[in-house]
Structures are given as C-alpha cells and as structure tokens.
Amino acid sequence: MEKTSKQQEEEKEFLAAYDEHSASLFRFLTMKIADREVARDLTQETFTRAWDFRQSGGAIREWKPFLFRTAYNLVVDVYRKKRAVSLDHLIDDQGFAVSDDSADEKRTVATAEMSRVRKGIDQLDETYRDIILLRYTEDLPPKEIARITGLSENVVSVRIHRGIEKLKVILGPDAKQSL
C-alpha cells in the first residue's frame, strides 16, 4: 500500500511538471527547430526521458532546468539540421496562435512590430538566438541557462548582452522610436 502510494505521488509530481512546463518546452523547441510536429514529438520524448531517468532511480530536484537541458541535448543529439523556415513564416503560416495572456504587452507592441522582431531574431546567429530565447521568452536566469547549455554563467551573460545589442542593430532606429 505504501509503495503504491509512493508511485502515485511520483506520477502526480511528474504530471504536474508536465502541466507546468510542457507549454514552455514546446515553445522553446518550436522556436529552435521550426517544426510544430517535431516539436511536439520532442516535447513528449523529453518527458519520456525524464521519467525514464526518474524510474531508474535518478533524482530530479528542479524540473524546469532538467527538462530544458534534456530538450536541448535532444535537439543537439537527434535534430542537428539547421532551421529552414523563418520564425515569422512559421507563426503566420502554420496556424500558431499568439498567446492571449499578454494583453499588456500586446497593447504596446503592434502585430507588425512583432513580425519585425521575429525577423530580427531570425537573423541572429544561433549562438545568440538560443540564449536570447531562453532568457527572454522562457524567463530563465543566466545561471539556469548555463546549466542547460553547458556554458559558464559568465559566457551566458556576455552572450545575452551581445545578443541584445546585435538585435538592436538589426532592428535599427525604428526599434527605438517604437519603444
């Protein structure tokens, strides 16, 4: 009875982690590989691997960095090809819904401007793009990004700073006018 209860607790914790983090994982994977179906597969595979790790006796203290690290490695290990579709094209043409839970942001950022920002992100080198997305889209601190990517925290901080500077240059003066 006690063992069954422990199993139930494990299952509950795992599914709670899915409820909490699957959306952000899917978003990150979609941004990285630009393929909705593959991103969905990889989201599922990320959680499957996490459970396999847990099932074999591994301890997961913090789910979010663990899941993102697993997903990041999964992409590096399995899907090595570079993105062939632009972020803007992906969101416009494959039926992705822009989240409605950002009413304040939507008031200040017009749809056209979002498209321009997406194109700017597309032009960033992957070295900066991944880290910028993890930092600003997923709101992860540099320390967690360092754990996910295997880089030092200092390198991550430098790349965030440089990535933002590069994005500002790409977006040009219009970016500042609309701020």
Add this chain to the structure above:
Amino acid sequence: MNLFNFFKQEDREIAAKIRAATKVRMDDTAREKTRALLSEYVKMRPVRGVEPLPFISLPANEFSLFFMRRSVPALAAVLVLIGGGTAAAAEGALPGDILYPIKVHVNEEMRATLATTPKAKADWQVSRAERRLEEAATLALSGKLDDVKRAELDTNLDAHVKIASENRIRLEDDNDAVGASEVDTNIQAVLIARENILDGKLAAKAAVRPETAAFVMAASAPAETARAAAGGGSDVETKGHRTAAKARIEAAKKFLGRSDARLSPGARVQIETSLKEAAKAFSSGEVDVSQGKEVEASSHFDSALESATKIEAIVSVSTDTGDLNDADDTSDAEESGDDSGSGSSGSGSGGINPGL
C-alpha cells in the same frame, strides 16, 4: 534618469517585445493527448523500488504475437500482470535472459506506441536497432554471442530497419523530403554500424570465435548495400562509425560493470584506458557535430571507434590465450591502435549521456 537606468529600461522593453513576438503554444487537444499518453506510460514503468519483482514465465513467441497489435490498454494490462518492477529490471536484459522478451516486446513496444508521427516512429525503430547492436557488442565481449542469440538479434534488427523504412516511405508520401532523407541516413548508418560492431579487423579472430565471423558475414551484405546506396558518402560513414562507437562504448561500460567479467587488474586498466579514450573522442565528435565541423567530427568518431574496438581485442586475446590474468598481453590490441600507452584525459569514463 542616469545612463544605467536608461539601458535597463530599454532592455526591459526589448525583452517585452521578444516575449510578445515569440509566444506560441501547443493546441489543447494535442496537449491533452500527450498528457494521456504520458500518464499511461508512467503507470507502466513505476519508479525503481516501488514494486517487488515477481516470478514470471511467459514464452517469447506468445509475446510477439500478442504485441503485434500494439494496443496501449493491452500493454497496460500485461504490465499489470507481470509487474512494473519486472519491466524496469528487464531494461538491462540480454538475449538469453528470461526478461529479454519483456524488454523487446513490452517495454520497447510501449515506447513505440508513444511515437505518433512517421518521423518519430522511424527514429524509435532506429534507436531499437542501435540497442540490438549494443546487445551484440556486450555479448561478444562476454564470449556469449552464439548462433541462437545472433539469429535473434539479426531478426529483430531487420524488423526494426523494415519498420523504419516503411515510415521513411510514409514521409516521402507526405512530401517530407528532409525527414525521409534523415531517416534514410540513419538507417544506412545502422547497417554500416552493424558491420563495424564486428568489423574486418576482428574477422581474423574467426578461427577462435566462429560466431564472430558468422555475424560479420550476416552483416556485411546489407552494409555494403547501404554504403553503395550512400554513394560512399562520408556523412553516412561518419554516422555509422558514431553509432558503432556508441554501441561499443556502452557495451564496454556494461561489461566492466558485470560481476562475471573476470579480468586481471592490468587488463582492466588497459580496458578502462581505452574506454576513456573512446569516450573522450566520442564527446569531442559530438561537440564538433553541434558546431557543424563535419570533418573533425568524422575524425573523432573514427578514433572513438578504434579505441572502443581495441577493448574487444584486449578481451579477445585474453580469452584466446586462456589467460585473463596476463596484464601485459596487448599485442593484438596494439595492432589496431598506435598509442595504447598514452595517458587518459582525466575526463572520466562514461562520457556519453544520451539525451540527458
């Protein structure tokens, strides 16, 4: 407003733009479907120590026929019967072990049901083929790769490749040329790796190990076909060497961890040194691949395979001479490598961490 605060404010606003511009989400139906599949999955694979390991006695053939239908509820029912602890324990089973049919026909079939797209299905079948290669390498190291086990591995590997190929065709039908090409490359790499697991260098050992020669012969035909289909392409060859190196490294790690691996301290040190070299080269190859350095990656995977192959040669020589305690007998090992005496990197063995 000072300069510092100005930049902080500017960064906050561009951060808000990035957030707003990149918010996408999975549709609710897909999200719930994935959740339901994962819920089934965790019930079938309880965490270690949660359930006791019961006695079981189920014939493999009945398993095979039953799971041809690949029904999740049916798999769930059988998992309840045999116990989740058994399923967990079966993951380490090898051909000939009582739990091996559960590994192949229950655990792996369960994973197969979770793959929903042709690409995911094909990828999982390729992974299963790689697991068969790792099992073959592990058995070969232990000198237990007899005809029956070889035939079982061959049959299963062919079945995995066949299903992967079927899904490749489905990808082509769906006009997913990129996905189909990727699957095709992976299949060819597996076939080349099958040859490399017991490659030509070890064929000389056939007189001592007939099972080795037989496996090489069985593998050589499709591998040649794969190589020809790839047009001698270096990418496929590199992937094949990567797959073979990975299987050999994992097999060596398991072999060293087995209680029945009777090795002298000297032989163990030699094997551990080769294993570290192989793991280090493999990790370097992975880094090269992630950075798009294909030539360097190919070189590192070749080195990893060479070091990993050396391990079997060391074990094989020890077995041939009947002297597992002769720590200095490395003549054959040195034939396949040129720096067996070099120090290890200190990075430690077990450098491969698939997925995690």
